[in-house]
Amino acid sequence: MAEQHSHAAEHADHDHKPHGWRRWVYATNHKDIGTMYLVFAGIMFFIGGAMAMVIRAELFKPGMQIVDPQFFNSMTTMHALMMIFGAVMPAWTGLANWMVPLQVGAPDMALPRLNNFSFWILPFAFTLLLSSLFVPGGAPAGGWTMYPPLVLQNGASFPMLIFSIHMMGVSSILGAINVVVTIMNLRAPGMGLLRMPLFVWTWLITAYLLIAVMPVLAGAVTMLLTDHFFGTTFFTAAGGGDPVMFQHIFWFFGHPEVYILILPAFGVVSEIIPTFSRKPLFGYEAMVYATASIAFLSFIVWAHHMFTVGMPLAAELFFMLSTMLIAIPTGVKVFNWTTTMYKGSITFEPPMLFALAFLFLFTIGGFSGLMLAIVPADYQYQDTYFVVAHFHYVLVPGAIFGIMGGVYYWLPKWVGRMYDMSLAKWHFWLSTIFVNVLFFPQHFLGLAGMPRRIPDYAVQFTDWNMVSSIGGFGFGLSQLLFPYLIWKCVKSGQPVTSNKVWEGAHGLEWELPSPAPYHSWTDPPSDAVVARGAFH
């Protein structure tokens, strides 16, 4: 063990690591860029979370208390944009940067300078977006979906919104290209496609989705821009355009976007559950094909987001049935995760706790999604808090818990120190309890008819809104434990005593010393090492 540490220390002395600000501004090392993505995502998570606190404070009781309606609408719009494009997507890209080269036995991402560029676009994009809070008319308030003609009434913030979306899109597309190129070309000899870890597989499929749909969003907002400033009428009915066309284009992007946010979480959970069950993943190949099926189906279900705009009965039936079809590959995944645990020697360290919460709570989000797919029922649920409850169950205990589980799983490998296990369990339990207090009552509110995106509501909705707000404040406060825990781990965590960190872990990343050296796999791993770390 001491030998391993001295090896790691020796390596650190000879890693030619740049120092000071140059290390970060000119970064081409995948670990540095991954760290920057994760820190950036963390900052955006707390800014977006602060906006959610404003929303929940205003909704604590009926009547207008704290903010005016325009600002409330800005908060709902900005919260979504910050969380989706600023927190979850960069967090996944950060994890991909850290883990994909380590897991496929590559020395770095294939295009390191492009990687630097992809990251450094983001702070500019989000500074621009956030600065729109201070322009006349306030920040964008027409919803993150940017439906015309409402979005065209945004005032000075409109071009800022459009430009920042373009920048986020460019960043995502370049990041995705880098992931695809790395996985397709830099795998270690012997690392066949069906030997790759599930996190790599899910990210490969996510990257293909990103390359296909982010340009669609960019095209849609480009057309909004020309409608607003250059006299085109793509989406303006008065000039022969079609506002409903925007909805179709937006959701052609928007539904695969949901899977862009969640597929990497499937990958993380598929790493964590076998490790802490001390069993190989059940049905590895089925998991790969299920992920690919979900990605394919995500392209042919978009109109379930817009049943109420009106469409032919045949189209309604097609989109309803294709949406329900997604339950099959998703069910395969849930079955395989459960079966992996069956007769396993399970322990409940924080990554496993987050993975289990993911399994239960994401499934709740999946079930409410099935309810929303039923056309006549959707006519009742559309634009109610039921929809808010549904997608928050998918994205918070789904995507966010996946990210947190991943960080708790790999953090000791990154920094070579173990975090405070009991504090991490506190973080888990507080998060899990409060996330349900926050979002479960929103199902009741929605079924009772409370519309979404309103700053005031009828008195009969008061009780569950109070409960939801208390859950929101509790969830928000408990997240402060997360950065504290990471900071404490980096500063004074117990040094980890083995490469593997977790007894049941398998994969190439666990063949490296802890902390992972600044330059890893400069010599590709041997066949024997690849075989030992192979996923199944």
Next chain:
Amino acid sequence: MSTVLAEQDDLAEKRKRGVRLTAIVCGLVAAFFYFGFIAMTLIKGWK
């Protein structure tokens, strides 16, 4: 290519060509979707 990648013997010309080719194909796919959807909306508007 970073120094580390360039130094790796395995990453010889063939692998570098693969990197370039994959990146270019991905970029073209992205451009196809961007311009394709704008063109599709234009065509629909003319009908």
